[in-house]
Amino acid sequence: MTDAAEIWVLADDRAGNVAQCLGVAEALGRSFAVKTLRYDRLARLPNLLRGAGLTGVTDESRAGLAAPWPRLVIAAGRRTAPVARWIKRQCGARLVQIMDPGFPGRGDFDLIVSPAHDGRKAGGNVMAVLGAPHRVTPQRLAAEAEKWAPAFAHLPRPWVAVIVGGATKNRPFPAEMAETLGRSVARLAAKAGGSVLLTTSRRTGANQETALAAALPEPRWLHLYSQGGENPYFGFLALADAIIVTGDSVSMCCEACAADAPVFLWAPEGWVAAKHARLHAQLYQAGLARPLDGAASLEGWERPRLNAAQEVARVIRERLLP
Secondary structure: OOOOOOEEEEEEEHHHHHHHHHHHHHHHHOOEEEEEEOHHHHHHHHHOHOOOOOOOOOOHHHHHHOOOOOOOOEEOOOOHHHHHHHHHHHOOOOOEEEOOOOOOOHHHHOOOEEEEEHHOOEEEEEEEEOOOOOOOHHHHHHHHHHHHHHOOOOOOOEEEEOOOOEEEEOOOOHHHHHHHHHHHHHHHHHHHEEEEEEEEEOOOOOOHEEEEEEHOOOOEEEHHHHHHOOOOOOHHHHOOOOEEOOOOOHHHHHHHHHHOOOOEEEOOOOOOOOHHOOOOHHHHHOOEEOOOOOOOOOOOHHHHHHHHHHHHHHHHHHHHOO
């Protein structure tokens, strides 16, 4: 990555958005620079008032938006859209926006990458993709497998990875729900034999972690967010023989579906937002995942690997960077 790169990635404080942009930039295989955006209170204004400009962007971030200009800008989310449009006015760069940039200025974007579960129709400058772009590639999985395999080597296989998110807006994740998840995992893990590998997240909660841990049988390997330490998340994706992931995170679901292991989604009815439920249905229909509830075993099946970043990169090469 260099400051004279032909591609800029606009990176604000939303890690999930940034990861999607980086996934596409890395899939392109060309030089790119990450331009960090930090906002002030004016960023709360609607984009109609921010226009195609730098209103709401701190002076330090503005200083990094200068020549040499890029040929292509990749950004995600509504708050970055005015900045991307401003850059286009300075140099004529082509613009790729992941997720709807909102009103006004949709026509300024050469490509809008819209998740199919958002329900926006493809056509014109809108490309619909299944799931969300991510950074989980075979190369990364191979590196993570080499890194983490010694940590789990003493545990009997199969390794059942359990990847837990937690509460989201208006949708709590109480300890009782965590216990229910733990019992479901324990039942299926007992049939499979082997070991349980658990990782939790910032949204899980300490009480919920305790409930989960109490329900999971030995042998096991636990990473609890509340206790700190390096997260083995990508190691789990690389090494697990089966993956169970909670359905509250689009990124977690899609990244799991990039791994080789069979993927089972846990999302009790009514727990996740409607768009998440649509994503789950699309993953099931594509044969990428199966619901955990009702599963008789954790056995695998033949399935494709999900990588929307590669699809987006292909379209960018064809249309925008020939």
